[in-house]
Amino acid sequence: MKGVIVTCLAGLVKDNFGRKKWEDALENAGLDRHAIFSATNKVDDAIVMKVVSSVCKVLNITPLQAADAFGDYWVNVYAPRIYGAYLQEVTTSKELLLRMDKIHETVTSTIPNAAPPRFNYKWGDSRTLIMTYKSPRGLIDFLVGLIKGVGKYFNEDLRVRKLNSTDVEVVFL
Numbered sequence: 001m002k003g004v005i006v007t008c009l010a011g012l013v014k015d016n017f018g019r020k021k022w023e024d025a026l027e028n029a030g031l032d033r034h035a036i037f038s039a040t041n042k043v044d045d046a047i048v049m050k051v052v053s054s055v056c057k058v059l060n061i062t063p064l065q066a067a068d069a070f071g072d073y074w075v076n077v078y079a080p081r082i083y084g085a086y087l088q089e090v091t092t093s094k095e096l097l098l099r100m101d102k103i104h105e106t107v108t109s110t111i112p113n114a115a116p117p118r119f120n121y122k123w124g125d126s127r128t129l130i131m132t133y134k135s136p137r138g139l140i141d142f143l144v145g146l147i148k149g150v151g152k153y154f155n156e157d158l159r160v161r162k163l164n165s166t167d168v169e170v171v172f173l
Helices: 005-018 021-026 045-059 063-082 084-088 093-108 140-153
Strands: 118-125 127-132 159-160 167-172
Touching: 005 021, 005 045, 005 063, 005 093, 021 045, 021 118, 045 063, 063 084, 063 140, 093 118, 093 127, 093 167, 127 140, 140 159, 140 167
Parallel strands: none
Antiparallel strands: 118 127, 127 167, 159 167
């Protein structure tokens, strides 16, 4: 996984709970309290998941709460600073979600060994989008959190529901 995930998580924890909580989470995960991650470097998936689990423990939150908080922070705080051009190209949640696969492909095309999640799309009806998450990492709950964050970013009501381990239903209200 790319370090951008951990750098975003670090920002989320530091901004909302303080630097000490982030350092406690790193230490709890068996890492140096002052470990620094580069956004473009590869970080072993197991280490990232250990850090996420440690953040849950230190903050006394569930993995679903962590996924929702990460999604909200990624879309509404982190991405506008790093990937603002992609957000400026769209004006609705629907537009952004339908571009996510292409954005992942474009953003990672020059990064060696990048393996971002990919997405397929299917319409259930004119308001219901089924997004299929394709990744061996199994982080579909983070996709749910990200989609909720997209709704918040565009100030749109979305109903988001995980259907199974690969599919998320998004209803544009």
